[in-house]
Amino acid sequence: MKRLAILGSTGSIGQSTLSIVEQFPERYAVAALACGRNLNEAFVQAARWRPKVASMATEELADRLVARLRDAGVTGIEVVHGTQGTVACSTLPEADFVVSAIVGVAGLEATHAAILAGKPVGLANKECMVAAGEILTQAAHEHKVPILPIDSEHNAVHQCLRVGTHAEIKTIWLTASGGPFRQTPLEQFASITPEQALKHPTWVMGRRITIDSATMLNKGLEIIEACRLFDVRPSQVRVTVHPQSTVHSLVEYVDGSILAQISVTDMRLPILYALAYPERPASNLTFDLAALRHLDFEEPDFERFPCLRLAFEAAEKGGAHCIALNAADEVAVEAFLERRIPFTGIPRTIEEVLASTPEVHPATIAEVLATDQEARQSARALLT
Ligand SMILES: NC(=O)c1ccc[n+]([C@@H]2O[C@H](COP(=O)([O-])OP(=O)(O)OC[C@H]3O[C@@H](n4cnc5c(N)ncnc54)[C@H](OP(=O)(O)O)[C@@H]3O)[C@@H](O)[C@H]2O)c1
Numbered sequence: 001m002k003r004l005a006i007l008g009s010t011g012s013i014g015q016s017t018l019s020i021v022e023q024f025p026e027r028y029a030v031a032a033l034a035c036g037r038n039l040n041e042a043f044v045q046a047a048r049w050r051p052k053v054a055s056m057a058t059e060e061l062a063d064r065l066v067a068r069l070r071d072a073g074v075t076g077i078e079v080v081h082g083t084q085g086t087v088a089c090s091t092l093p094e095a096d097f098v099v100s101a102i103v104g105v106a107g108l109e110a111t112h113a114a115i116l117a118g119k120p121v122g123l124a125n126k127e128c129m130v131a132a133g134e135i136l137t138q139a140a141h142e143h144k145v146p147i148l149p150i151d152s153e154h155n156a157v158h159q160c161l162r163v164g165t166h167a168e169i170k171t172i173w174l175t176a177s178g179g180p181f182r183q184t185p186l187e188q189f190a191s192i193t194p195e196q197a198l199k200h201p202t203w204v205m206g207r208r209i210t211i212d213s214a215t216m217l218n219k220g221l222e223i224i225e226a227c228r229l230f231d232v233r234p235s236q237v238r239v240t241v242h243p244q245s246t247v248h249s250l251v252e253y254v255d256g257s258i259l260a261q262i263s264v265t266d267m268r269l270p271i272l273y274a275l276a277y278p279e280r281p282a283s284n285l286t287f288d289l290a291a292l293r294h295l296d297f298e299e300p301d302f303e304r305f306p307c308l309r310l311a312f313e314a315a316e317k318g319g320a321h322c323i324a325l326n327a328a329d330e331v332a333v334e335a336f337l338e339r340r341i342p343f344t345g346i347p348r349t350i351e352e353v354l355a356s357t358p359e360v361h362p363a364t365i366a367e368v369l370a371t372d373q374e375a376r377q378s379a380r381a382l383l384t
Helices: 012-023 037-049 059-071 082-090 104-116 126-142 154-162 186-191 205-213 217-230 269-277 306-317 322-337 345-355 365-383
Strands: 002-007 026-033 053-056 077-079 097-100 122-123 147-149 171-175 238-241 247-253 258-263
Touching: 002 012, 002 082, 002 104, 012 026, 012 037, 012 097, 012 269, 026 037, 026 082, 037 053, 037 059, 053 059, 053 082, 059 077, 077 247, 082 104, 097 104, 097 269, 104 122, 104 126, 104 322, 104 365, 122 126, 122 205, 126 217, 126 322, 126 365, 147 217, 147 247, 147 269, 154 205, 154 217, 154 247, 154 258, 154 269, 171 186, 171 217, 205 217, 205 322, 205 345, 217 238, 217 306, 217 322, 217 345, 306 322, 306 345, 322 345, 322 365, 345 365
Parallel strands: 002 026, 002 097, 026 053, 053 077, 097 122, 122 147, 171 238
Antiparallel strands: 171 247, 247 258
């Protein structure tokens, strides 16, 4: 029985993880739930799963959760809050496995603490690998802790890498759906609305990652994530646009063989893989191969999606540039969703922030977070 600490349990990945726990009660149980601000969902989950610890983003929300649980007659759950609360969840002695699915760097300290506490991590939170991948992978190496990717592309790569050695890797091919604007004329990009950008053609996800998919910055973050998770150079990672989202990624080996992973477009499968690794439990997440008609692969359009170029440049520089790429994007996406900047303002903001970012390599999580704050401030200054 694996007891899980789920960071970001109220989000899209968190809820899919709980549906896996529901489906495999003989394999998984819930030890801790770290939530943000969604009090209603946090209450429903805490009452259903009875974790040892539940966390909310703020003290006020934690107090309200305590009151609701008390009124409902639910006892025995310790309710904590803030960063210390998420760290308490991720390091809980009763938890055997941590699912890191908080959006943005808010999940960084808890993910780092989980690794230091020797807990295997299922990683959905790519922003944390982008901002502090060098520190996290080093800590994982030192503490002999596996980081199992939940991001579907990296999960696919992880599966394809099981048959070859590191020295045999030629190229990691990350597939991208191309988002909703793959064929939109470039001159219409400035007038794209948040409603249009929030309609992803193949996946249902949180708001930030959906906008990041529309700008393809999400794929940019994944390039950096792949470099860190699989210890490869940016020049060994390529992006291919694959609108069907059927092949989740590929690994090309030096002998010319290319291995691909194909499955349903459902995040429960990579989550199950990460939870069960190295086993493969039988599931009902089947893929109808007979219904498959064709698979398209295209070169990405770097003019249409400048975020891809910016991400490759940041991946080459590493350190503060990767942190600033993520931080500036988060601020810009928020501004776009609040209609303060146009869609095209997202890459423009990131590019300007990166231009003023020094080439330094923060060595601690505190330094990473300070660099993140500086980049956010410079993005906000640009936007006012
Ligand atoms: N969704 C996908 O299909 C997918 C695929 C690959 C990778 N990912 C990655 O997985 C992560 C989560 O994505 P998502 O789509 O699940 O996002 P989401 O639906 O927006 O959920 C985000 C989660 O983070 C929590 N959260 C936000 N700020 C917090 C804070 N300060 N303290 C504690 N918790 C906080 C939210 O809590 P509240 O809702 O309670 O505020 C929620 O549980 C992201 O890094 C994303 O890039 C997602």
